[in-house]
Amino acid sequence: MNPLTPILGLFAVLGTWPNWERYFDLSRAGLKTSFFVLALSLAPLWMVAFGVQAERARILETELVLPNLVTFTLIVGIWLFFFPALAYLISMIFERMGRFRPWTITRNWTVFGFSSLVGVVFALVAIGVLPFVLANGVLFAAYLGLLAADIRLAQKVAGFNWGTAILLGCLIVAVGMTFVQLAISR
Secondary structure, three states, X not given: OOOHHHHHHHHHHHOOOOOHHHHOOOXXXXXXXXXXXXXXXXXXXXXXXXXXHHHHHXXXXXXXXXXXXXXXXXXXXXXXXXXXXXXXXXXXXXXXXXXXXXXXXXXXXHHHHHHHHHHHHHHHHHOOOXXXXXXXXXXXXXXXXXXXXXXXXXXXXXXXXXXXXXXXXXXXXXHHHHHHHHHHHO
């Protein structure tokens, strides 16, 4: 499968394109690939952390201090990889285990797509092409976009009704942010 096909599939699954399934490898191998792609999301997210810290150092007129790479990887890794565990639990409770794999695969590719977009924007900030305030806006939009995407994936891929999908999307984002907040406060 062409690696760009799932990126195009994001428009299909999050939009109204028919037959979104044909854009993704929904097999066990596809699940493994989606986890690899999810791990690749660490690189663009590191670019975001670098950009935020660089702007902080510029505003405060201090030396640039980057987060510890191991700590960053653990915190962001937990945030990235908590979803499959939560989706598994939700799928078990609501008896939708047949939808667990497609839901996880499409969510992993969605996170990769959003992370890559934000990482590119922050890379453009780092080389001086874009202002930080624009990148910060893109980051906020991506955060809200991920909430909307989680709702859409719960509805379209996992097969939940609209109200339950909204509840699950909010739960997914809230649990993820709880992990990040707990890690930051330590």
